[in-house]
Amino acid sequence: MRNEKNISTFATKSTFMKRLFVIILLIFTFLQTDAQSYGYIYPKREVRAVWLTTIGGLDWPHGYAQSVSSIQKQQDDLKKLLDLYQRAGINTILLQTRIRGTVIYPSQYEPWDGCLSGIHGKSPNYDALQFAINETHKRGMELHAWVVTIPVGKWNALGCRRLRSRYPSLIRRIGEEGFMNPENPQTAQYLANICKEITDNYDIDGIHLDYIRYPETWDIKVSRSKGREYITNIVREIHDQVKAEKPWVKMSCSPIGKHDDLSRYWSYGWNAYTRVCQDAQGWLHNGLMDELFPMMYFKGDQFFPFAIDWAEQRHGKIVAPGLGIYFMAATEKNWKIDTIVQEMHVLRQYGLGHAYFRGRFFTDNTKGIYTFASEQFDKYPALVPAMTWEHSVPPMAPTKIYLNQTTSTLHWSGAINTGHSPYLLYNVYASRTYPVDINDARNLIAQRVQRPYIRLVNTKDFYYAVTAMDRYGNESEAAQYGTQTGTTVTKAHATLLTCNGYCLQIPQIMLQGDTQYFTIETLTGTVVATFRQHGNSIDVSRIANGMYTLRTLNRKGISHRLGYFVVKRRP
Numbered sequence: 001m002r003n004e005k006n007i008s009t010f011a012t013k014s015t016f017m018k019r020l021f022v023i024i025l026l027i028f029t030f031l032q033t034d035a036q037s038y039g040y041i042y043p044k045r046e047v048r049a050v051w052l053t054t055i056g057g058l059d060w061p062h063g064y065a066q067s068v069s070s071i072q073k074q075q076d077d078l079k080k081l082l083d084l085y086q087r088a089g090i091n092t093i094l095l096q097t098r099i100r101g102t103v104i105y106p107s108q109y110e111p112w113d114g115c116l117s118g119i120h121g122k123s124p125n126y127d128a129l130q131f132a133i134n135e136t137h138k139r140g141m142e143l144h145a146w147v148v149t150i151p152v153g154k155w156n157a158l159g160c161r162r163l164r165s166r167y168p169s170l171i172r173r174i175g176e177e178g179f180m181n182p183e184n185p186q187t188a189q190y191l192a193n194i195c196k197e198i199t200d201n202y203d204i205d206g207i208h209l210d211y212i213r214y215p216e217t218w219d220i221k222v223s224r225s226k227g228r229e230y231i232t233n234i235v236r237e238i239h240d241q242v243k244a245e246k247p248w249v250k251m252s253c254s255p256i257g258k259h260d261d262l263s264r265y266w267s268y269g270w271n272a273y274t275r276v277c278q279d280a281q282g283w284l285h286n287g288l289m290d291e292l293f294p295m296m297y298f299k300g301d302q303f304f305p306f307a308i309d310w311a312e313q314r315h316g317k318i319v320a321p322g323l324g325i326y327f328m329a330a331t332e333k334n335w336k337i338d339t340i341v342q343e344m345h346v347l348r349q350y351g352l353g354h355a356y357f358r359g360r361f362f363t364d365n366t367k368g369i370y371t372f373a374s375e376q377f378d379k380y381p382a383l384v385p386a387m388t389w390e391h392s393v394p395p396m397a398p399t400k401i402y403l404n405q406t407t408s409t410l411h412w413s414g415a416i417n418t419g420h421s422p423y424l425l426y427n428v429y430a431s432r433t434y435p436v437d438i439n440d441a442r443n444l445i446a447q448r449v450q451r452p453y454i455r456l457v458n459t460k461d462f463y464y465a466v467t468a469m470d471r472y473g474n475e476s477e478a479a480q481y482g483t484q485t486g487t488t489v490t491k492a493h494a495t496l497l498t499c500n501g502y503c504l505q506i507p508q509i510m511l512q513g514d515t516q517y518f519t520i521e522t523l524t525g526t527v528v529a530t531f532r533q534h535g536n537s538i539d540v541s542r543i544a545n546g547m548y549t550l551r552t553l554n555r556k557g558i559s560h561r562l563g564y565f566v567v568k569r570r571p
Contacts (some may be wrong), residue, residue, distance in 0.1 A: 042441040046382040047320035047353030049092035049293065050085055050362055051146065054115050055099045059359035064118035071126055074116070079135055084363045086139045088370055089378025091447075092320075093136050094208050094293070094355070097129055097145040098194060101152035101159020101178075105129035105202070109194055111158055120158040133203055140448040142384060144206030144252065145198045149191055149234070151211055152178045174217045182214060182230045182277075183222070188237035196241040199249055205471075206250035206291070207242050209235070213256070213276035220277070227277035232288070239288045247390055248421045248471035250290040254322060255280035257296035258306045259313070265305045281313040290317055290387055293355050297324025299339050304346060311350040318385050320353030328367040337367035344377055380441040383427065386473030393418045395468040397476040398426070398452075403459060411453040412466045412479065421471035428454055429465040433561040435480045436465035497550060497562070501569035504538040504550070506562070517553040522546070543567050 053059040060078055065071040085093065097104055102113035102120065105127055116124035129145070136143040152160045152171060160178035164171045170186050171178045180187045195207050213231060214220055220227050239251050256272035259281055272278035272294075283289035294310055296303055310319045323340055327333040347354050356362045362370055386392075399414030410428070417424050428446040429436045436443055446454055448469070465478040498505040506518075518538060520529040528548070531538050550562045 041348070041377075042380045043348065043382055044439055044441045044444070045385045046348070047092055047291070047318055047355070047384055048090050048378055048382060049094055049320055049353065049355035050090050050359050051094045051322070051355065051357050052081070052096065052359045054096040054104055054113070057115050061116060065116050065124035065126065066118060071124065074124070075126075075131060078132060081359065081363060082135050082139055082141070084370070085359075086141065088362070088374040089381055090141060091382060091384055092142045092144060092206075092355075093132075094144050094146045095129070095132050095136075096148070097198065098147040098149075099153075099159075100148060100157065101163050103194075105198070107194070107197060109190075109197065111162060113159075129198075129202055137203075137448065137450060140381075140446065142205035142250075142448075144208040144250065145195075145202070145204050146208045146210055147191070147195060147198070148210045149212045150180050150182060150187075150215060152180060154178070172218075174215060179215050179218070182227075182234060185233075188234040191234060192237040192241040195238045196245065199242050199245050204249060206252055207238065208293070209238065209251075209253040212253050213272070213278045216276060224274055224277060228273070228279045228282075231277050232279055232283070235283055235288050248387065250318075250387065252289060252291035252293060252318075253278075253280060253283070254293045254295050257294045257298060257321065258302070259294075259309055262305055262309060265301060267306075268302075281310075281315075284313070284317045284319075285315045287389070290390070292317070292319045294319070294321045295324075295357070296321040296343075297327065297357065299335065299343070303343055307343070307347060307352065308350060311352055316389060318353065320355045321347060322355045322357050325356050325366060325369050326358055326361045328369065329361060335367075337369060337372065340367075340369060341372060341377075381444050381447055382441055383444075383447055383469075383475070384473055386475070388472070388474070391419045391421075391470070391472045392474060394474040395419070395424055395470050395476045397468060397479045398466050399479065401464075401466065401479060401481050403456075403464075405459070408456045408459055409453055410456055410464060410466075413452055415452075415468035415476065417468075417470060419470045419472065419474070423450075423471070425450060425469045425471070426452065426454075427467045427469055427475065429467075429478070430456075430462045431465075432461055432463070434463045434482050435563065436463050436478065438465050438467060438478045497565040499540065499565040499567060501545075501567055502539070502541045504540045504565055506536050506538065506550075515552040515554055519551045519553055519559070521549045521551060540567055545569060 060081055061074045062077050063070060063073055065074045099113045101110055103110045104113055104116060106123065111121040112123055114120035116128055133143050152163055154160060155173055155176055155178050160171065167186060170181055170184055172181050198204060199207065212235060214227060242249055242251060255278045256270065256276060258267040258271045260271045260273035261267050269275060272280055280289065280292055284292060292310070296307060307321055310321060323343060325340055327335045328337060328340065344354055365371055395418050396416040398412040401410065401412040403410050415424055426449040427444060428449060429438050429443040430445045431437065431443045463482045465480050467478050468476040515533045518531045518533060519527050520543065521527050529543060545567050547564060547566050549564055552560045552562060
């Protein structure tokens, strides 16, 4: 059982029964109802990640870089994968960067892995990490460098041999495998140097630690509390080195999917906290981690209660459980897709993200998982949650914008960075109604745009909004713009309609056209009043305090949204 201070769920029978009922109800409801009918089904902020495995070229690369043409083929293969991920709503790529004492970039500490060139220690003649970062960012996605920490591969493999020769006392042999000793202080410093090297030299969005724990085959001689202290010391050293250079870089890890035994659910001896000394929830609480990707490759009562536990113990940070989609393969456990679908719905209900393990099972559309994600569950894009615990002041919005009708290119400028991250990114929204609702994920047409312009596919009858976003994910207010007659675009007023609580003023420009009626609706679309068009004001004295939408209605029954207003009268 977990220590008393860490017990968080199902403390009483009544609480347990309530939560169990919620889980069952959610599963039943989601199976019986079209997912698109739920208003929360498309959140604007949500982590959607995939582990892109490079060891042995399991996900990528599919061939070796040994000539100009094979380098190009290797790079093109990655581009195609990233295109597929983008179309399926993925916003976070966990790219395996350190593999087993070997890496996919030029390092002063470790040799090249053979997955790129086909020969361990040999360069592929290009920087694969830099290439992946560039291509990922072009597609509006984050790239996190996935660093395998404690395992260093076969005892006589290149990575392990190099480390043994440099640090004879640092590597422990278990069977045919070599592992860095978590109890040796050199381990923390060495791994921190690797992560610092990556952070210093590359524009990454995160450092993702894998296998940051005792190996399950390790005969742990110290107490479990002491073991957790050793592992936490490694995490702290890496965190301090990374954050000192770039505080906007996310620290994350992939702990065992069950943190510990729960009061009513046993982990069957396989958990993070007690079994392998990972205090992942503690790392969230004390600020050593910004994000967790628990490896929840389970189902049923080995999944749902433990997922809720992660949700309740996230301490305002980000949790995106990893889904064992590889278990749907016929060569594995042949799970039905309904198992994964149920899990995804419940995770979203609890405000958690999701991550797929692994990439190839996703893009191979195993049991239809890619189709489900791209056409239903993640049909619309989502931004990654902001790191408000690191920095919370949003940038100032763009001020100038114009549309080049000849090239269909939207340009903007004037945004101001209020933080200390190196540059701003931009999100672009579009809608046929004004103002563009930037809280509706369905209106997000481009995210993390690096340049102050974007080519548009269709500009007819659309309004646009542009926001600035810093590297922490803080988003500015929207600069709202609408199309005018002719070839220019002018800035529209993003302010609310004038209302003193009794009288709503209608700007003269809004009175033009064939408007016959005005309707007042709640923000959920319920009509509360209808007025015949007469003059430039409406009596709202009988409407309750609140925020409303003003719409027009013509003789043909066509309605247009004019704007929003607030009714606020003193009691």
